Amino acid sequence: MINTLGSFALSLGIVLAQIPSPTRLTPNSNLALQPIREAQEQQLGLDDRLWGSPGQRGDKQALLTSIDNSLQFLRSSKAAAAYAKYPVPGITLDRVRRSLVRFRQLVVNSNSPEELQAAVAREFVFYQSVGHDRRGTVTFTGYYEPIYQASLTPDETYRYPIYRRPPDFESWQRPHPTRLELEGKDGLQGSTGRLRGLELAWLSDRLEAFLIHIQGSARLQLPDGRIMSVGYAGKTDHPYLSVGRELAKDGKLPLSGLSMPVMIDYFRRYPQELSVYLPRYRPFIFFRDSGGSPAIGSTNVPVTAERSIATDKNLMPPGALAFIRTPLPFPNGRGGMEFRQVSRFVLDQDAGSAIKGPGRVDVFMGTGQLAGDRAGVMKSRGQLYYLLLKE
Structure with a gap:
C-alpha cells in the first residue's frame, strides 16, 4: 500500500x-x-x-x-x-x-x-x-491491497475516477479543499474543478473508488485484461474520520459486530447513502501509476503479507x-x-x-x-x- x-x-x-x-x-x-x-x-x-x-x-x-x-x-x-x-x-x-x-x-x-x-x-x-x-x-x-475492475477511459459503466497528484499541489492554500469541494456530493464533479485533467483511471463502483482512498493502493483489472497498479501519491491535510463510526453514530448500523462486509452490504442496499457519508470523509487521496510494482510502504520498499x-x-x-x-x-x-x-x-x-x-x-x-x-x-x-x- x-x-x-x-x-x-x-x-x-x-x-x-x-x-x-x-x-x-x-x-x-x-x-x-x-x-x-x-x-x-x-x-x-x-x-x-x-x-x-x-x-x-x-x-x-x-x-x-x-x-x-x-x-x-x-x-x-x-x-x-x-x-x-x-x-x-x-x-x-x-x-x-x-x-x-x-x-x-x-x-x-x-x-x-x-x-x-x-x-x-x-x-x-x-x-x-x-x-x-x-x-x-x-x-x-x-x-490490504484490493483488486477492482477499472478503465483508462470513462464511459457509462466506468464513471468514478481516482486522480493524480496535482502538479501545483504544494502551492495549494491551506486548509485544503474538502472531499465534498473537490469531487462533489455525488463523486462526479471533479472534472468541473481543480481536478480536471488529473483523472488516472475510472471505476464502475463509487464505493470501490472510495475504498482505494482508504487502503492507499490497488490493482486494477482493465477491460483488455491488463493489470494496472496504483499507489499513494499524496493527500490533503484534513484529519482521518471513521465512516463506520459515523453510520453507528446515526443509528444506521450497530457498532457491535460492524465489519467490512456489513458496511459494504449496507451501502449496496442503500447506495443513496454514499452521497451522505462519503463526503464526511474530508481527506482526499492522490495516486500514481506504480507500473505494476508490488504494494509499496512509506519506506519506499515493497510490503509483504x-x-x-x-x-x-x-x-x-x-x-x-x-x-x-x-x-x-x-x-x-x-x-x-x-x-x-x-x-x-x-x-x-x-x-x-x-x-x-x-x-x-x-x-x-x-x-x-x-x-x-x-x-x-x-x-x-x-x-x-x-x-x-x-x-
Missing part, C-alpha cells in the same frame, strides 16, 4: 478480539519504547511459522525478502535523515542495520524455531512499545525488525473467520494517517479478496517489540 491511510477495521469501529495480558513495564520517562528484562524475553514464546506445520509450507523466504527490503531502505538517505532525529537512546541506524544483517544470518542457518529462539535470546535485546496505556497494550488492525507493519514513524524505528504477539483472523472453513494467537517476526515498513501513537499497529494482510476479508474484521490487542543486537 503503500503509505496506508489506516486500517479498514478501525474505520468501521470493529469490536476488539480477545485481549492478551499486557506486560508490566517499568515506568521510564515518556519514551515510546523501553528495553525489557531478559526474564521477560523468555516468556515471549517466539513461535513463528517459518518452518510451517505438517502439510503446510513455511514462509522463511517471505521473511528473508522482507528483511532485504528493509536493508535496502536502511541504505537510503531517507533512513539516514529519519534516524538522525530518532528519539530513543541506543536505537541508531547502524545498530538497526547490523541487527537485521545478523538476524537474517540466524534465520538462514537455524533449523528449528527452538534453535532460532535460543540464538535470538542470546544475541538480542527487546524494546517494547509502551502501548496506549503505558503497560504495553497495542491495538492491531489490518489493511503478514510480514510488514505500519506504525507511527514519529515514534517507531522505520525499517527495523519487530516482533508482534496478537490474535490474527484466519478462514474457519465455514465461510467465516476465527482468531488465532500468533507470535511473529515482522518488519516496520509503513505508516498511516490513522496509525498514531505507541498503541497502534496496522498489519499488511496481502492482496485480493481474502486479504480484504481478513483485514476487514481485524481488530485485536497484543504487544509490539523491536529486536536489537546487544551492545
Whole structure:
C-alpha cells in the first residue's frame, strides 16, 4: 500500500478480539519504547511459522525478502535523515542495520524455531512499545491491497475516477479543499474543478473508488485484461474520520459486530447513502501509476503479507525488525473467520494517517479478496517489540 491511510477495521469501529495480558513495564520517562528484562524475553514464546506445520509450507523466504527490503531502505538517505532525529537512546541506524544483517544470518542457518529462539535470546535485546496505556497494550488492525475492475477511459459503466497528484499541489492554500469541494456530493464533479485533467483511471463502483482512498493502493483489472497498479501519491491535510463510526453514530448500523462486509452490504442496499457519508470523509487521496510494482510502504520498499507493519514513524524505528504477539483472523472453513494467537517476526515498513501513537499497529494482510476479508474484521490487542543486537 503503500503509505496506508489506516486500517479498514478501525474505520468501521470493529469490536476488539480477545485481549492478551499486557506486560508490566517499568515506568521510564515518556519514551515510546523501553528495553525489557531478559526474564521477560523468555516468556515471549517466539513461535513463528517459518518452518510451517505438517502439510503446510513455511514462509522463511517471505521473511528473508522482507528483511532485504528493509536493508535496502536502511541504505537510503531517507533512513539516514529519519534516524538522525530518532528519539530513543541506543536505537541508531547502524545498530538497526547490523541487527537485521545478523538476524537474517540466524534465520538462514537455524533449523528449528527452538534453535532460532535460543540464538535470538542470546544475541538480542527487546524494546517494547509502551502501548496506549503505558503497560504495553497495542491495538492491531489490518489493511490490504484490493483488486477492482477499472478503465483508462470513462464511459457509462466506468464513471468514478481516482486522480493524480496535482502538479501545483504544494502551492495549494491551506486548509485544503474538502472531499465534498473537490469531487462533489455525488463523486462526479471533479472534472468541473481543480481536478480536471488529473483523472488516472475510472471505476464502475463509487464505493470501490472510495475504498482505494482508504487502503492507499490497488490493482486494477482493465477491460483488455491488463493489470494496472496504483499507489499513494499524496493527500490533503484534513484529519482521518471513521465512516463506520459515523453510520453507528446515526443509528444506521450497530457498532457491535460492524465489519467490512456489513458496511459494504449496507451501502449496496442503500447506495443513496454514499452521497451522505462519503463526503464526511474530508481527506482526499492522490495516486500514481506504480507500473505494476508490488504494494509499496512509506519506506519506499515493497510490503509483504503478514510480514510488514505500519506504525507511527514519529515514534517507531522505520525499517527495523519487530516482533508482534496478537490474535490474527484466519478462514474457519465455514465461510467465516476465527482468531488465532500468533507470535511473529515482522518488519516496520509503513505508516498511516490513522496509525498514531505507541498503541497502534496496522498489519499488511496481502492482496485480493481474502486479504480484504481478513483485514476487514481485524481488530485485536497484543504487544509490539523491536529486536536489537546487544551492545
